[in-house]
Amino acid sequence: MLQIGICDDEPLLLDEIKKITEDCLRQQQAFSILSAFTDGKALLYEIQDGKHFDLLLLDIEMPGLSGMELAEQIHALLPDALMIFVTAHYKYAVDAYALHIFRYIPKNQLKERLPHALKDAASLLEIQNTDSYIISSQNRLERIPLKEIFYIEKEGKNAIFHTAAAENPETSQTEGKTAQTRRIRKTLTEIFEELNSEEFYFIERGYIVNLRHVSGISHTDCILTDQTHLPVSQSRLPEFKKKLNIYWKNKI
Numbered sequence: 460m461l462q463i464g465i466c467d468d469e470p471l472l473l474d475e476i477k478k479i480t481e482d483c484l485r486q487q488q489a490f491s492i493l494s495a496f497t498d499g500k501a502l503l504y505e506i507q508d509g510k511h512f513d514l515l516l517l518d519i520e521m522p523g524l525s526g527m528e529l530a531e532q533i534h535a536l537l538p539d540a541l542m543i544f545v546t547a548h549y550k551y552a553v554d555a556y557a558l559h560i561f562r563y564i565p566k567n568q569l570k571e572r573l574p575h576a577l578k579d580a581a582s583l584l585e586i587q588n589t590d591s592y593i594i595s596s597q598n599r600l601e602r603i604p605l606k607e608i609f610y611i612e613k614e615g616k617n618a619i620f621h622t623a624a625a626e627n628p629e630t631s632q633t634e635g636k637t638a639q640t641r642r643i644r645k646t647l648t649e650i651f652e653e654l655n656s657e658e659f660y661f662i663e664r665g666y667i668v669n670l671r672h673v674s675g676i677s678h679t680d681c682i683l684t685d686q687t688h689l690p691v692s693q694s695r696l697p698e699f700k701k702k703l704n705i706y707w708k709n710k711i
Contacts, residue, residue, distance in 0.1 A: 461491040461584060462511055466502045466529070467518040467545065472566070473497060476516055476545060479570065483577045489585075499524035506536050513584050519546040530560065538672065538684045539587070539606050539623075541580050545569065592620075592654060594643055603641065605656060609672045609683055613665040617642050618650050621687075660702055663692045670706045 463480065467473040477495055484491050494512075496502040499521050506512065515533060519526035530542055541561040562576040587606050594601040607622045620641040643650075651659065651667055658670050662681050666689050675682045679696060681689045691699055 461489060461513045461581065462494075463491050464494050464496065464502055464505075464512040464515045466496040466499055466515070466521070466526075468497050468521045469518070470497060472518075475569065476573070479573050480516065480577060483574045484581060487578060487581050489581045499526065499529040503529060503532055506533060512537060512540050514580050515540055515542045517542060517544055519544055535684070541584065543573075543576055543580065545573070590656070592650075594641065601641070605654070605658065605669070606671060608659075608669050609685065609687065610669060610689060611647060611650060611667040613647050614642070616644060616646075618645050618647055658706070660699060662695060662699055663690050666690070670703060673703060676700060676703070 461484070463484075465473060465476050465480065467476060473495055477493060480491075480493060494502075494505070494510075496505075499517075500523060502515075503524065512533075515530075517526040517530060521529075526544060526546070530544070533540060533542065543562045543564060544560050545564045545566060547566045561580060562572075564572050564576060587604070590605045591602045592605060592608065594603065603620060603622060609621045609623060612619050612621070620643070622639045622641065647661070647665070647667055651661060654667075659667050660670060662668050666681075668681055668683070668689060672683050672685075673681055674684045676691065676696075676699070677688075679691050679693065681691050681699070683689070
């Protein structure tokens with residue numbers, strides 16, 4: 460079920476975007492829940508309160524909080540959410556690209572271009588949602604979407620998955636944040652081979668990191684989008700930098 464948010468301060472245009480979106484996703488047979496907002500701050504408050512969105516369609520020129528400012532704050536909270544800008548002004552196209560926006564749709568071409576963008580977004584989200592790691596044991600069977608895994612660390616003979624969300628998580632409070640974890644009895648090497656994904660990298664013998672959640676490297680620390688710092692071994696640092704650079708160029 461796709462969670463989609465639409466924000467435009469013009470009620471008539473908001474209704475038109477909503478109708479095009481509903482019609483397109485119905486044709487795609489993509490089940491979705493649409494939430495409409497005429498105020499960017501109201502949308503942001505929903506996300507800050509824990510509301511998740513897979514896809515957001517945002518107007519750029521809105522009073523109070525502009526679409527550019529809104530997109531920047533949403534990206535910090537929901538780094539995996541796809542965002543489509545809908546605007547009447549072409550001058551924002553470069554800025555939209557810099558913010559890693561999925562698509563840029565001019566309002567005067569809404570009916571022609573929005574359906575194509577929605578179909579591409581739905582297809583991409585479907586692929587992301589089907590890529591998973593399966594935890595299987597005598598008493599347990601669980602699917603973890605790869606995009607939700609931030610990193611995996613070694614703890615004795617166990618491996619601990621740190622994820623963005625969990626249906627049955629073991630929760631612990633660290634520095635005011637709730638950590639979502641799953642623990643399984645496997646080596647990191649076994650898990651790395653089972654993941655079989657270019658998005659994961661062994662940054663140190665005790666850590667596997669998901670490149671999609673890496674925001675940068677500082678000295679010998681890998682910094683994640685939730686501000687978690689993980690150590691990178693000196694021997695793997697040059698290759699990690701190269702790998703991350705290639706990933707950002709190809710994926711972001």
